[in-house]
Every structure is written in structure tokens, then in C-alpha cells.
Amino acid sequence: MEPAAVGSATGVRPLLQQVQRVRGRLRAFLAIELAAMAIVGLAAAWWSLLALDYAFELPRDLRLALLVAAGLSLCGWLYWSRGRALFRRLADDQIALWIARQRPQLADPMITAVQMRSSDGPMWETTRVWADRLAGDLRPESLVSSRRPRRWVSAAVVLAGSVVVFAIVQPAITSLFMHRLALADRPWPRRVQLVAEGFTRSEDGVLFLRTAKGAPLEISLRAEYGEENDRPSEVLLDWRGSAKSRGRAVMIEHPGIVPGQTHFVHRIEAAVEDFQLWARGSDARLGPLRVLAVSRPVLTSLDAEIVYPSYLQRPTESIVADAVQQVPAGSRVTLLGVCSKALTRVSIEPAIGTVAVDDQRLRVVLPTTDEPCRIAMTLIDQEGVASDPPFGFSLSPIPDTRPSITLETLDVAGVVTPRAVLALAIDAADDHGLTRVTLAADVNGGRKVQRPVSRANRKTSFRGAPRLELSRNRMTGRGDLGELKPGDRIRLSATAFDACDLDSLPHSTTSRVLELEVVSEQQLLARIAEREANLRRVFEQTYAAARRERLRISELASEPWGDDAEAASVSSGRVAEAWRRLADETQGAAASADAIVREVSANQVEDAALVRRIRDDVAGPLTRIGKELMPTLVAKITSRAAPAQCDSDAGVVLEEMKRVIDQMQTIDEYNALVLSLRGLIDGQRSLEKRTEKAGKSSARSLLLD
Structure with a gap:
């Protein structure tokens, strides 16, 4: 390099050093100001979120949304206000222009000296003189003022100090708020607490209640307080439906019998859609409360499986339950139903029989039908919603009718000779079938002699005409009536049996007794x-x-x-x-x-x-x-x-x-x-x-x- 060139660079160096000092001071103040603004923004957001959360008991999702919004807003504000200037490249020419704006009288020499710092030529001497003069006149402290950073730093100190002081004075509240900022569901301590009765907390921490769609609903809140002066005078209930419908109502107060508690209720005539509730009274806040309107469970089909008593010899039948009103006594009836929704249990009034539930299917085994019964089944689905009105089913037994039987003599009229041959007529019938028919006779009330007339083979009717030969003194070899003489009285009767085995004794019916007087031929x-x-x-x-x-x-x-x-x-x-x-x-x-x-x-x-x-x-x-x-x-x-x-x-x-x-x-x-x-x-x-x-x-x- 030539001496002249080296001299030029050397002559301008004091001026460039001063420009570098101004640039460094600018960046330092911008960094301090950016940090102070960040502290101010964070403290302001902390206080704002604290006020909003305490006033409205914000739900977790809303708190998360506000945190995200506050963070994005703060980052955007810091970047656009100071971040861009702090992290932007500042060339010597730009610093010179900035200084020129600050000191207009130095504008021409400053810009010329910086721009010609690497030039050679006849004007080098003049440039050196200007550079020396400018280097001596530049004072970075006077060019870069600290007044604005001090204001932001002061604001940051005040706001940050207020947060620190509040944390020292109210450590419990501060800790609770920090937990709530961490999306915990711990409630704010208040003089009055509102408790939603009948609501369940979901996995995401939201209280919800399922109710039947179209059914009336009563919202009940319990206000708990320590002092009587803290008792809320009213509780306001706000709601918002899924169809963007909104409303507000004042809940009705029902003073409680427990000291320190008051109940507030609000009746909704029909819950036709899902909606959310928010309640506030005194300093208490509660919400959102979700009300889910779900359809009731209904029976899509109900069949009755009937197992008849063994004596009827009838196969098991399965028919629609609505068609079953009466069954033979002793039958076992099982109800098999299919529901529109999965069930958790079935309530039966009165509590008889056994119930089994498998998803959407139910099985109700009723006791043996001996007496009339009427049951009401209430279906409870997996959402806790019950059917209304209950499904009714009535059943009455048809008792087994005892057989009917008649016994008549065909050819004699009250008197017989010892040599008579009696022609008898027996008519018997039963609703489910006869098993046997017997004929009995005795003389003068003595030993009764019986003989089977016929095996009815479960026919519902029997008609027979047995013959009784008195001259042989026996009933077809099955019992001796003894020697008959005039004056004796013969008593005849017939008995019909059915197959009913529900009682300890078989069902039977005996005809009226026919009395015949034995006379001589004369x-x-x-x-x-x-x-x-x-x-x-x-x-x-x-x-x-x-x-x-x-x-x-x-x-x-x-x-x-x-x-x-x-x-x-x-x-x-x-x-x-x-x-x-x-x-x-x-x-x-x-x-x-x-x-x-x-x-x-x-x-x-x-x-x-x-x-x-x-x-x-x-x-x-x-x-x-x-x-x-x-x-x-x-x-x-x-x-x-x-x-x-x-x-x-x-x-x-x-x-x-x-x-x-x-x-x-x-x-x-x-x-x-x-x-x-x-x-x-x-x-x-x-x-x-x-x-x-x-x-x-x-x-x-x-x-x-």
C-alpha cells in the first residue's frame, strides 16, 4: 500500500471509532429498553390475567387461549417496537446519517468524511482536517439519550416490584394463580362458593350433566359461605346454546336448613339442545357447566319366551310381549328386549325376578306365574338417562280348571234288582286333557270299589258307556259288591283326573253320587x-x-x-x-x-x-x-x-x-x-x-x- 493510502485510513480512524461508540451505545440502550418492555408486558399480562381469572373463574381452555394470545401479542409488540432495530445491521453510513439528523451542522463534513475514508487524491488533506475536527466534537453521550430507557426501566421495576410484593404478601393466592396459569383446575378461594348439584366432572375438568332431550330440567346450585353477611342476595345464571341462543335468568332462592348454605334453583321447561351455563353470585363464580341433551333409551323390540308347565306338554314359545296377557298357571316367562342405546342397568318395580343387561340387550326372568303381576321397567343407559315413562308389562295366570264329569244311568230309574245290568253314561272334559276316568261303587256306605273306565290319553273330552252287571256281584273282576238283597242301597260315582301337577294332589272331579235302591222283581x-x-x-x-x-x-x-x-x-x-x-x-x-x-x-x-x-x-x-x-x-x-x-x-x-x-x-x-x-x-x-x-x-x- 502507498503511504498516501495508509495515511488516509489512519487519518479517518478516530472518526470511525467515534461512530462505533455511538453504534454500541444505541444497541445497549435498545437492549435495555427491550428487556424493560418485556418485563412491563409480562407484568401487565400477569395482572390482567389475574384480574380476569379471579373475576370470571376462567376455564382451562380459555386460560390457555389467553396465555397464547398474550404471549403472541407480547412477542409481536417487542419485535415491531424494538426488536427489529436491535437486531438490524447498522452500517457506518447509517450511523453517520443518524448523527447528521441529530447534529445538522455536522451533516456535510460527517457524511463526506465517512464516505471518503478510503479515498486517495488531492483532497486527502482537507478530509483529514475535517475528520480530526469531527472526532474531537463527537460525544456519544450527548447523541444517544438515556431518558426513554430510564422510563421503561422504571416502569419495569414498578410493575415487577408490584408482582414481587403481591407474591410476598399473598403467597397462597400467587401460588394458586401460578397453578391456574399452568392449567390446573384449582378454584379461587372466595367468601362464597357455588356448588353445582348433580353435575359430574369430566376428564378435562369440566362439570357436565346429561339430561333427557325434551325433558324438563331443574338446575340446582348450593351457595356455601362462612358468615351470614356473605350470603349472596341473588345468583345470576347465564347460558349459551349450541345454536348460539343466549339468555340470563335470576335463580330462585330456597333457603337451606343447614347453616351457611342456601340453595338456588332454576327450572328449564325443556332441554332441546346442548348448552353451557355460567353462574355468579356475590364474589363466587362457577362455569362453564355443560348440559348435554341426549335421547332417552327406548325398547325397539320386546319378546316373551314362555316355558309352559311340564304337564301341558307344549314346546317353548317366543312371541311379541304385547300379545301376552295371560299364560297358564305355572308357566315361566322371560322377557327378551333390544334397546336403542347401550344400557347399564334396568330397574323393575316391584323388584321381582332377575335382570341381565348386555350392551343393548336385556333379559328379565320373571318368577313362576302363580299370581297376577304388573311390572314397570325403567331403562338406564350408559349416560345415566332413564326412560320415561317406564315400560309396563302385565301378566295374569290362567288357573288350571278342574275336570268336569257327569254320571247317568241309561235304563233304570232309581231302583234295581239284584240281577240288573246297569248301562251308565259318563261324560268328562278338561281344558288341557284328561289322564284317566274311574268308576266307584259301594253298598250301604261300605267299602268302596273302584275300577278304571278308560285311559283318556290327554284328550280334552271323554264319553263312555260302561256296563255294570250286579248279578255277578263284581265290577268286571275289580272288586266284589257282595251279595245284594232287597233294601240295599248302591252308591255310584265317577271321577275324572287331569295331568296338572302344580299342587301336591292331582286335580280331579267326582260326579254327583247316584243312589240306587235294590228291590225284588215283584x-x-x-x-x-x-x-x-x-x-x-x-x-x-x-x-x-x-x-x-x-x-x-x-x-x-x-x-x-x-x-x-x-x-x-x-x-x-x-x-x-x-x-x-x-x-x-x-x-x-x-x-x-x-x-x-x-x-x-x-x-x-x-x-x-x-x-x-x-x-x-x-x-x-x-x-x-x-x-x-x-x-x-x-x-x-x-x-x-x-x-x-x-x-x-x-x-x-x-x-x-x-x-x-x-x-x-x-x-x-x-x-x-x-x-x-x-x-x-x-x-x-x-x-x-x-x-x-x-x-x-x-x-x-x-x-x-
Whole structure:
């Protein structure tokens, strides 16, 4: 390097050193000012957040948002206000320009000297003179003032000191606030504390309450305080819905019975959406409280599985529960349901049976159906919401009906001979099926003899006609009635059994007891003779009535039905009705005659002539008169046939009726004769027995003598 060049650099150096000193002082003051501003910003944010958090009890999410916002704002403010200048490159030319603005009189020499610090030439001498002069006149202390940094430092000291003093005076509050800045959920200590009743704290620390959508909701807060003077006069409740709906209400005060506590409530008519609540009263703050409106659990399907009693022999059925109202007594019913939501439990009132829950399915096993029951099921889902109203289910048992049974004798009417053969009629029925039917008999209240009539094989009805032969003195080999004699009384009954095994004893029903009196053949014939005589007297009255009705037909024969159709119809109708009634009476007489024939046959009376006469000469003709002749006559009268023809047919009927009456009189005479003969025979037999007995007694006396 040339001497001139070296001299130039050396001559300008004092001036550059002064510029460097100004640059260093500027950067130092900017750094001090930036630090002080940061302290001021942090302290101001600390106090602001403290005031907001204490006043509004900010939730954790909002505190986090405010911290982030405050940090970003502080960083942005520091950067744009001082950070850019502190960290920007400051060239000598820029410092020279800045000094020129501070000292206008030095502007030209300063800028020229700095810009020509590395120049060579004739003007070097002049530049050196200027540089020496400027280096001596520059004072960095006068150019860079410390007044503004001192203000920021003072503010920083005051604010930071206030924080330190507050921390010393209120260490508990400071510690609590620092924990809350660290996003802890510790509440502020207040003179009044608000407690939300029924709310649950979630994992993120927020109090929430689930309620059924559309259901009324009562918000209840409990204010706790130490002194009566601290009791809040009112509690304000603010809410904001998910649909941006907002509102405010004053909660109703309910003074508590516990000292230091007061309840405040607010009723919401219907919770139709999710919303948040904030409450404040006195110095207490509470919120946000989340209310979640969720749908209630409902039964989408409910079936009843019915296990019938074993005696019914019916397979298990599964049908819709709504269709089940009654089941046979002794059945076991299990309810199988599917719900719209997962369940935690099912409450049943009254508490009967057992309940099992598996996610959305439920199983309710009811006790054996012996008495009517009605239950109400309340479903509680995993969110704690219950179904409303409860689902009702009622069930009543159908008790097993005992069998019904009737026992009748077909051919006898209260009296029998020792040789009789009884034809019986048994009709039995049961709602679920019979297992067996038995017949029982005893003589004079003695030992009862039973025999099975039939195995019903679970049929719901049974009709049988067993025969009982008294002459054999046994019921088909299953029990001896002993030797029967006149005067004995036989008691007959039938019993039907069903398969019901719910009770300790089987279900059975016994028919009414039939009592039969044992008589001799002579006594039976006397009774039959009396019945036949009564039958003849009754039929004679029917015959007399028929003769009168024939006279009416004869009168009509002399006076035809006439041209008046209505009058003719009335006249013929009256006559036809009279003959129709006579036909019914005649058929009744024929039935009575048949009954006499059957009774004689059933009792094994050895009188074939009597049976033949009653059957062929009385019962048969009466049946022909009542079922053929008289109905034919009625048909002709109804059709208004020629009166003369009707009169002729009526005459035929009367002739047949008279012939039957004559036969009845003959039978009466025959019966009287037979009874007399039987009386003589019986008397002779009695005399012979007494003579034989007397002879045996005399012989015994002679032997003893």
C-alpha cells in the first residue's frame, strides 16, 4: 500500500471509532429498553390475567387461549417496537446519517468524511482536517439519550416490584394463580362458593350433566359461605346454546336448613339442545357447566319366551310381549328386549325376578306365574338417562280348571234288582286333557270299589258307556259288591283326573253320587205297573183332547175354510198347532213306554211277554202315531186341504190311539194277574222255608234230648 493510502485510513480512524461508540451505545440502550418492555408486558399480562381469572373463574381452555394470545401479542409488540432495530445491521453510513439528523451542522463534513475514508487524491488533506475536527466534537453521550430507557426501566421495576410484593404478601393466592396459569383446575378461594348439584366432572375438568332431550330440567346450585353477611342476595345464571341462543335468568332462592348454605334453583321447561351455563353470585363464580341433551333409551323390540308347565306338554314359545296377557298357571316367562342405546342397568318395580343387561340387550326372568303381576321397567343407559315413562308389562295366570264329569244311568230309574245290568253314561272334559276316568261303587256306605273306565290319553273330552252287571256281584273282576238283597242301597260315582301337577294332589272331579235302591222283581214289577197305569191315564187325557180337536175339524168340514185368506190361515193355524202339541205328547208317551221296556230288560226280569206287549203293542204304535200319523195330519191342515180329508185322517188317528189304550188296559190286567201269581208263589216259598226251618229246629231238639 502507498503511504498516501495508509495515511488516509489512519487519518479517518478516530472518526470511525467515534461512530462505533455511538453504534454500541444505541444497541445497549435498545437492549435495555427491550428487556424493560418485556418485563412491563409480562407484568401487565400477569395482572390482567389475574384480574380476569379471579373475576370470571376462567376455564382451562380459555386460560390457555389467553396465555397464547398474550404471549403472541407480547412477542409481536417487542419485535415491531424494538426488536427489529436491535437486531438490524447498522452500517457506518447509517450511523453517520443518524448523527447528521441529530447534529445538522455536522451533516456535510460527517457524511463526506465517512464516505471518503478510503479515498486517495488531492483532497486527502482537507478530509483529514475535517475528520480530526469531527472526532474531537463527537460525544456519544450527548447523541444517544438515556431518558426513554430510564422510563421503561422504571416502569419495569414498578410493575415487577408490584408482582414481587403481591407474591410476598399473598403467597397462597400467587401460588394458586401460578397453578391456574399452568392449567390446573384449582378454584379461587372466595367468601362464597357455588356448588353445582348433580353435575359430574369430566376428564378435562369440566362439570357436565346429561339430561333427557325434551325433558324438563331443574338446575340446582348450593351457595356455601362462612358468615351470614356473605350470603349472596341473588345468583345470576347465564347460558349459551349450541345454536348460539343466549339468555340470563335470576335463580330462585330456597333457603337451606343447614347453616351457611342456601340453595338456588332454576327450572328449564325443556332441554332441546346442548348448552353451557355460567353462574355468579356475590364474589363466587362457577362455569362453564355443560348440559348435554341426549335421547332417552327406548325398547325397539320386546319378546316373551314362555316355558309352559311340564304337564301341558307344549314346546317353548317366543312371541311379541304385547300379545301376552295371560299364560297358564305355572308357566315361566322371560322377557327378551333390544334397546336403542347401550344400557347399564334396568330397574323393575316391584323388584321381582332377575335382570341381565348386555350392551343393548336385556333379559328379565320373571318368577313362576302363580299370581297376577304388573311390572314397570325403567331403562338406564350408559349416560345415566332413564326412560320415561317406564315400560309396563302385565301378566295374569290362567288357573288350571278342574275336570268336569257327569254320571247317568241309561235304563233304570232309581231302583234295581239284584240281577240288573246297569248301562251308565259318563261324560268328562278338561281344558288341557284328561289322564284317566274311574268308576266307584259301594253298598250301604261300605267299602268302596273302584275300577278304571278308560285311559283318556290327554284328550280334552271323554264319553263312555260302561256296563255294570250286579248279578255277578263284581265290577268286571275289580272288586266284589257282595251279595245284594232287597233294601240295599248302591252308591255310584265317577271321577275324572287331569295331568296338572302344580299342587301336591292331582286335580280331579267326582260326579254327583247316584243312589240306587235294590228291590225284588215283584217290587220292581209293582212299580212298573204303577208307572204303566199313570202312563195310560195321561195318554187317555191326550186321547180326549184329540177327540175334541177332531170335532173342530168336523165343524170346519161343514163350513169350508172360506174365501178370506187371512181368516182361513188363522183357523187352520190354530187347529194345526193343537194337533202338533198332541203329537209331542204322544211322542213323550212313546218315550216313557220305551223307558219301561229298557228298565225291565236292564233288571233282567224274566217276563218276556210283558216286554213284548209294552214294546210291540204300546211303544211301537205310539211312536207311529206321534211321528207319522199326526205330522201328516198337521201338514194337511196347514196346507188347508179338504176339510173332509182332514176329518177322515183324524178319525184314523183316534182309532189307533183307542187301540193303544185298550192294549194298555190289557197290560194292566196282565200285570195285576202276574203280581197276584207272584205273590202266591212268594208266599208258598216263604211257607216252605218256615216249615223247613221248623223241622230242622224240631230235629235238633230231639237230638239234644
